Amino acid sequence: MSEKNYLDNIRNFCIIAHIDHGKSTLADRILEQTETVALRDMEEQLLDNMDIERERGITIKARAVRLKYHADNGEDYVFNLIDTPGHVDFNYEVSRSLVACEGAVLIVDASQGIEAQTLANTYLAVENDLEVVPVVNKIDLPSARPQEVKEEIENVIGIEALDAPEISAKMGINIHAVMEEIVNKIPAPKGDIAAPLKALIFDSVYDSYKGVIVYVRVKEGCVKPGDKIKMMASGAEFTVVETGYMGATELVPASELKAGEVGYITASIKSIGDTKVGDTVTNAQNPADEALPGYREVNPMVFSGIYPADGAKYPDLRDALDKLRLNDASLSFEPESSIALGFGFRCGFLGLLHMEIIQGRIEREYNLDIITTAPSVVYKIEMTDGTVRMIDNPTNYPDTTLIAQSYEPMVNAHVYSPSEYVGGIMELCQNRRGVFKDMKYIDEKRVDLHYELPLNEIVYDFFDALKSRTRGYASYDYEMIGFAPSKLVKLDIMLNGEVIDALSFIVFADRAYERARKMAEKLKENIPRQLFEIPIQACVGGKIIARETIKALRKDVLAKCYGGDITRKKKLLEKQKEGKKRMRQFGTVEVPQEAFMAVLKLDDD
Amino acid sequence: MRGLYIHVPFCVRKCPYCDFYSEKFSPEKSEKYTAAVVRNLKRYPVKFDTVYFGGGTPALISGKIAEILREVDYPEGAEITVECNPDVTNERVLAELKNAGVNRISFGVQSLNEGELEALGRLHGAESAKKAIILAHELGFENISADLMLGVPQQSVRSLEQTIDELCKLPITHVSAYLLKIEPNTPFGKNPPEIPDEDGQAELYLAAVEMLEKRGFLQYEISNFAKNGFESRHNLIYWRAEEYVGIGPAAHSYFNGTRFAVPRNTAEFLENHAQRELVTDENPDKYEEKILLGLRLREGILLDERIEKRLRLVPKELFRVENGRVSLTPEGFLLSNSIISAILS
Numbered sequence: 010m011s012e013k014n015y016l017d018n019i020r021n022f023c024i025i026a027h028i029d030h031g032k033s034t035l036a037d038r039i040l041e042q043t044e045t046v047a048l049r050d051m052e053e054q055l056l057d058n059m060d061i062e063r064e065r066g067i068t069i070k071a072r073a074v075r076l077k078y079h080a081d082n083g084e085d086y087v088f089n090l091i092d093t094p095g096h097v098d099f100n101y102e103v104s105r106s107l108v109a110c111e112g113a114v115l116i117v118d119a120s121q122g123i124e125a126q127t128l129a130n131t132y133l134a135v136e137n138d139l140e141v142v143p144v145v146n147k148i149d150l151p152s153a154r155p156q157e158v159k160e161e162i163e164n165v166i167g168i169e170a171l172d173a174p175e176i177s178a179k180m181g182i183n184i185h186a187v188m189e190e191i192v193n194k195i196p197a198p199k200g201d202i203a204a205p206l207k208a209l210i211f212d213s214v215y216d217s218y219k220g221v222i223v224y225v226r227v228k229e230g231c232v233k234p235g236d237k238i239k240m241m242a243s244g245a246e247f248t249v250v251e252t253g254y255m256g257a258t259e260l261v262p263a264s265e266l267k268a269g270e271v272g273y274i275t276a277s278i279k280s281i282g283d284t285k286v287g288d289t290v291t292n293a294q295n296p297a298d299e300a301l302p303g304y305r306e307v308n309p310m311v312f313s314g315i316y317p318a319d320g321a322k323y324p325d326l327r328d329a330l331d332k333l334r335l336n337d338a339s340l341s342f343e344p345e346s347s348i349a350l351g352f353g354f355r356c357g358f359l360g361l362l363h364m365e366i367i368q369g370r371i372e373r374e375y376n377l378d379i380i381t382t383a384p385s386v387v388y389k390i391e392m393t394d395g396t397v398r399m400i401d402n403p404t405n406y407p408d409t410t411l412i413a414q415s416y417e418p419m420v421n422a423h424v425y426s427p428s429e430y431v432g433g434i435m436e437l438c439q440n441r442r443g444v445f446k447d448m449k450y451i452d453e454k455r456v457d458l459h460y461e462l463p464l465n466e467i468v469y470d471f472f473d474a475l476k477s478r479t480r481g482y483a484s485y486d487y488e489m490i491g492f493a494p495s496k497l498v499k500l501d502i503m504l505n506g507e508v509i510d511a512l513s514f515i516v517f518a519d520r521a522y523e524r525a526r527k528m529a530e531k532l533k534e535n536i537p538r539q540l541f542e543i544p545i546q547a548c549v550g551g552k553i554i555a556r557e558t559i560k561a562l563r564k565d566v567l568a569k570c571y572g573g574d575i576t577r578k579k580k581l582l583e584k585q586k587e588g589k590k591r592m593r594q595f596g597t598v599e600v601p602q603e604a605f606m607a608v609l610k611l612d613d614d
Numbered sequence: 615m616r617g618l619y620i621h622v623p624f625c626v627r628k629c630p631y632c633d634f635y636s637e638k639f640s641p642e643k644s645e646k647y648t649a650a651v652v653r654n655l656k657r658y659p660v661k662f663d664t665v666y667f668g669g670g671t672p673a674l675i676s677g678k679i680a681e682i683l684r685e686v687d688y689p690e691g692a693e694i695t696v697e698c699n700p701d702v703t704n705e706r707v708l709a710e711l712k713n714a715g716v717n718r719i720s721f722g723v724q725s726l727n728e729g730e731l732e733a734l735g736r737l738h739g740a741e742s743a744k745k746a747i748i749l750a751h752e753l754g755f756e757n758i759s760a761d762l763m764l765g766v767p768q769q770s771v772r773s774l775e776q777t778i779d780e781l782c783k784l785p786i787t788h789v790s791a792y793l794l795k796i797e798p799n800t801p802f803g804k805n806p807p808e809i810p811d812e813d814g815q816a817e818l819y820l821a822a823v824e825m826l827e828k829r830g831f832l833q834y835e836i837s838n839f840a841k842n843g844f845e846s847r848h849n850l851i852y853w854r855a856e857e858y859v860g861i862g863p864a865a866h867s868y869f870n871g872t873r874f875a876v877p878r879n880t881a882e883f884l885e886n887h888a889q890r891e892l893v894t895d896e897n898p899d900k901y902e903e904k905i906l907l908g909l910r911l912r913e914g915i916l917l918d919e920r921i922e923k924r925l926r927l928v929p930k931e932l933f934r935v936e937n938g939r940v941s942l943t944p945e946g947f948l949l950s951n952s953i954i955s956a957i958l959s
Contacts, residue, residue: 540929540952561929563816565951566836569792573619573852573866575873576894578906585955597927 016269017197021089021226022142023106025131026116027124031146035116035178035187036090040257042184043076043088073212073224073271075254075261080192088191089271091211091226093130099359100486101307102212104133105287108303109211109226109271112140112195114187115162119145119153119175122161128425128455129486131166142194143170144187149177165455200268205297206230206238208266208274208290213281215335219251221278222260225290226271228301233265237293238276241300245283246293247276281338307339309357310418310489311364311384311468312401314345314511315371316353318378318593318602323352329375330354333367340367345402349511349595350380355402358384361468380593380602382511386465389416389492403513406499409550416492417517418464421446424475426483428456433478441466442517462487463495463517500525502532503546504598511605525555535604538562543598617851618662618686620651621862622672623880626702630735630801631794635864635878636670646884647862648678654861654889655685658869662686662859664693664848667716673698676707680714693847695720695759700746701738708753718757718846719750720790725763726777733767733807744784751785757844759788764822765815766794767807774818775825782829787844791822792837816948823944834912836947853907855900861889872896906954914941924957 026032076088093106107113113134117123134141143162145155155175162170174186208225216222232238236249253262254272266272278284286307289300317326327344334340341357358364364384371377387401391414400406422443424434428450435445435458443460450456467487475483498521502512512532516524525547532545536559547555567578592599624639624647665686667679679696688694695718696711703721711719725731726740743760750758760781764774781789793815796802810818823833831839838849851858860867864878873895876883883889908915915921917940925933925940932946932953942950 540927540932540949540956562949562952564793564812564819564948566793566948567795567951569795569837573617573858573860573868574875575852575866575868575898575903575907576875579895581951582906582955582958585951586959589955589959 015267016200018084019087019089019198019269020112020191020195021091021110021198021269021271022112022114022191022195023091023093023110023134024114024116025093025127025134025141026146027118027121027127030116030118030121030124030127031178032092032116035114035144035146035176035184036092038178038181038184039088039090039188040074040076041181042188043078073255074257075271076257078188078192081189082192086192087270089226091271099363101305102286103130104137104303105209105211107134107137107139108301109209110139111198112142112191114191115141115143115166116146116178117143117158117162119147119155119158120150122154122158123165124482124484128165129423129484135166135168140195141166141168142187142190143168143173144190145173145175146178148175149180149182198269200227200229202231202268204229204268205295206232206236206290206292207297207301208232209301210240210284210286210288210290212286213284213336213338215281216275219275219277221275221281221284223274223276223278223284223290224255224271225266225274227266227268229268229297230292231265231267232274232290232292238274238290239293239296240283240285241289241291241297242285242304243283243288245278247278247283249274249276251275281335285338307359309339309341309359310464311358311360311386312355313358313364313384314347314350314353314382314402315342315356315368316347316350316380316382316511318380320351322377325375325377326354326371326379329371329377330356332375333370337367339363347382347404347510349509350382350593353380357401361472378602380511380605382605383514384468385515386418386468388418388497388515391415400515403499403515404510406513406515409498414494415497417495417497419490419493420462420464420467420487421490422460422462422467422485422487424458424460424483424485426456426458426479427454430479430483431456431458434458434475434483437471437474437478438462441471442520461490463493464489465515465517498549500528501548502528503544503548504532504536504595504600505541505543506546507596507598509595509600521549522554525549529555529557531607532604533557533559535607536598536600539597539599541597615663615847615851615854615856616660617664617666617848617856617858618658618688619848619858619860619862619865619867620665620667620672620682621860621865621876622647622667622670622675623863623883624674625669625671626674627737628801631797633797633800633803634670637880639671639674643880643884644675644678647880648675648681650884650886650889651682651861652685653887655682657888658859658861660687660859662688662692664688664851665695666848667696669697671699671702672696673702673707673711676710676714679711679716683715693718693757695846695848697722698746698750699738700743701736703746703749705749705753708750708755712753712755717755718759719755720759720761720788721747721750723747723760723762723781725766725769725773726780727769727773729768730763730766730773730777734763735801740780744780747784747786757788758784758786759790759846760784760786762789762791762822764791764793764818765810767809769810769818771818771821774821778822778825778829782826782831787841788846789826789831789839790837791819791826791839793819819948820944832912833944836910836950850911853911855903855907863889866894867891868898871898873898902958905957909940909942909950909954909957910947912941914939921957924959927956928953 024032072092074090078086078088091106093103145158148155159170174183176183207229208227212224214222234249239246251262252266252274253260287304291297317323330342339359342354345355346352387399390398393411393413438460443462446459448458496518497515498518500516501508529545529547542561543559545557546553592601623636625636694716696716697720699722723743796806826839833839834845859869863880863883866875874891874893876889933942
């Protein structure tokens with residue numbers, strides 16, 4: 010096969026879709042059609058291989074798969090399908106996955122039409138010069154209106170869509186047409202096999218036998234086992250052990266990876282920190298002049314403490330975090346201790362979803378009960394002595410008398426939404442101390458609202474609040490723009506007169522009363538009645554600004570023990586013991602783990 | 615002390631709140647049942663100090679009680695109880711029980727308020743309950759207990775007081791007062807009636823304790839009250855962690871240091887030569903059981919260092935310490951699960 014030929018028969022693409030519009034189902038159908046996966050191996054949503062992904066129906070980490078397709082024109086094609094995450098927490102990863110492709114299949118639900126969430130990713134694809142191939146899915150639904158939806162795609166996104174295939178991924182209708190569109194519409198990759206190696210890292214996973222498996226798109230040159238490679242951003246160098254392709258269920262070694270191809274490299278790499286998403290792999294002996302554009306360092310935006318519910322499990326928690334970090338370079342952690350919770354770790358995350366995912370994986374995959382403290386952003390504090398401190402833990406917040414000026418991180422946020430919800434969104438952004446920048450009509454029905462917002466106003470529950478105000482139609486997207494001066498105070502919570510350091514948080518001064526009141530109410534809802542009456546107090550600088558009382562429990566008795574059935578009573582006690590495991594004891598007060606999380610969700614309606 | 619519990623798994627009809635094991639009564643089944651009980655009793659050739667027929671509705675097999683008791687080795691003066699529902703109790707039934715050697719009747723009265731009885735789906739009215747008790751007394755039963763239910767739909771402290779007042783004027787020696795619990799696998803569980811909330815139930819319970827004590831029925835266990843000397847000996851065997859043998863489907867036993875239970879399956883019980891006994895606790899923790907069971911009793915448990923330390927987590931008004939023993943107050947009884955788990959955790 011000549012060099013030109015091999016490039017001509019490769020198609021690198023991803024799938025863009027709103028949640029529930031059928032991305033994973035279509036991916037499964039494509040895999041079936043190309044018989045890449047033996048049918049017995051098929052599981053729903055094959056590409057999403059973490060439990061938590063399947064459960065939430067979202068894709069968290071990018072995954073790729075190489076498929077063979079025999080097209081109607083008689084030629085055999087190699088398809089590289091690169092799956093992308095769909096959440097703002099992972100925006101950077103999305104953009105790197107897109108850059109690895111020449112085209113994107115855009116799935117639009119035939120009854121719901123274009124959703125705001127699709128737009129951001131579609132624009133991202135267009136910005137990166139991807140050919141967008143629209144597909145109208147779910148035509149089997151009675152409410153399907155494919156014709157109107159196609160017009161919408163043309164009007165809103167401005168791409169041709171009248172000939173878009175009308176399919177049902179669920180029923181397997183018209184999948185063939187999608188395959189042909191990929192062959193005919195998406196351009197073949199370009200690249201010079203003789204040029205110095207430039208391979209884009211779009212993902213990496215840790216394997217205990219092979220070390221880090223680096224997923225790459227080779228842009229220029231080629232790479233084969235034995236080559237010395239260099240990561241251009243991190244500077245780390247390695248010798249390639251294995252190159253190959255991603256099969257649907259296993260890795261398939263190959264003698265080399267050439268320009269235009271998607272595959273993996275292993276090189277006995279021990280730390281995933283050396284293979285950062287977006288970095289360029291080049292040949293150490295014959296390096297490229299410059300790296301591929303677009304790389305940036307990903308910094309944690311949200312911090313929270315993670316503690317074992319059972320203090321004795323601290324080493325297990327460390328072990329779990331170590332293992333998770335093997336596969337997740339954006340997770341950071343270091344030991345910390347709390348008066349209330351004992352020894353644990355201060356962990357940094359890309360965002361709240363990332364945080365929830367990590368928590369879920371610790372609990373599920375490592376079977377550990379954990380307690381998570383209120384997430385915090387990083388604050389910058391100028392002290393009266395002229396020093397500057399970065400504070401990501403409310404416990405370390407300095408005494409107000411020592412603070413000259415405090416600063417909080419700000420973001421540029423874009424909210425995409427149908428125009429009828431503009432009022433609600435503006436109200437929400439204003440409540441969150443947002444500064445309105447501008448509003449653009451994407452078309453007559455949709456708007457792009459641009460706000461400057463403090464990061465700490467959006468890390469907790471902004472997305473939930475946005476969804477509830479827009480019936481799920483709005484999406485948002487943000488980028489950091491730096492620090493702005495702010496008036497901040499530290500809010501402490503006392504249970505039965507004792508400060509629970511794990512519940513302290515930093516808040517904008519003017520919002521302290523409101524937050525305190527809601528916090529106290531939320532705690533009252535989430536802490537079960539106990540043998541003693543429990544006063545809940547919220548205070549700033551020792552001054553109590555809100556209070557609630559949890560009345561003492563009145564009744565908890567198994568009145569009748571039938572015919573000497575002691576087992577039942579024992580079971581009940583066992584259950585109570587189990588329940589206690591999920592509780593944290595503060596003096597005489599027991600606080601369920603859920604309370605720590607629930608207090609974070611303080612929506613303002 | 616050793617007790618014998620015999621579970622009679624038959625009812626005319628199931629009450630909507632009840633999750634005790636029973637099935638529809640038929641005369642053929644009662645023949646086979648009696649034979650099965652007798653077969654199983656032969657497997658336990660030991661002396662019993664108390665015998666308790668519970669159900670279900672044991673009165674439905676009143677004619678068979680004598681046959682069963684002939685197989686039981688018990689001393690003179692043993693406490694022999696049969697549960698009776700007012701709707702199936704008549705002179706014949708009571709006479710049969712009396713002649714069989716039964717000396718204690720426990721009536722399922724539940725309430726003397728017609729509205730409450732109806733809400734509970736009981737088959738008898740207040741009058742028939744009263745008549746049954748009087749009749750039993752006339753026929754020579756001197757130890758009569760009445761079951762009361764607390765926290766039933768429509769119940770108020772006032773209606774409860776009226777029930778207790780009328781009840782205590784009857785010739786009874788013992789009252790069992792249970793808080794209604796909505797069990798998931800019952801009609802009430804599937805279609806829950808409106809009942810007083812937690813605080814309301816607590817109030818009714820505390821009111822019942824006070825009213826009963828005032829009328830001479832002293833609380834000796836969470837749900838049990840008796841005139842002096844009429845505490846149910848059988849009941850006390852359970853809470854003092856003494857031995858008892860259970861015969862019949864769904865019956866529980868504590869025998870030779872092991873706790874075990876018979877499956878809830880009447881057909882199987884009737885067919886098998888020996889009832890199937892599934893171990894629920896091979897070697898129960900004696901210390902834990904002492905606390906778990908003993909704190910249900912007014913007499914309480916011996917105080918030790920560990921318990922004393924744990925009691926610091928318990929508000930003072932929920933327990934009392936006297937003569938080296940600790941016991942729960944009525945307010946404490948209401949919270950006994952929480953208190954016990956605080957002590958044991």
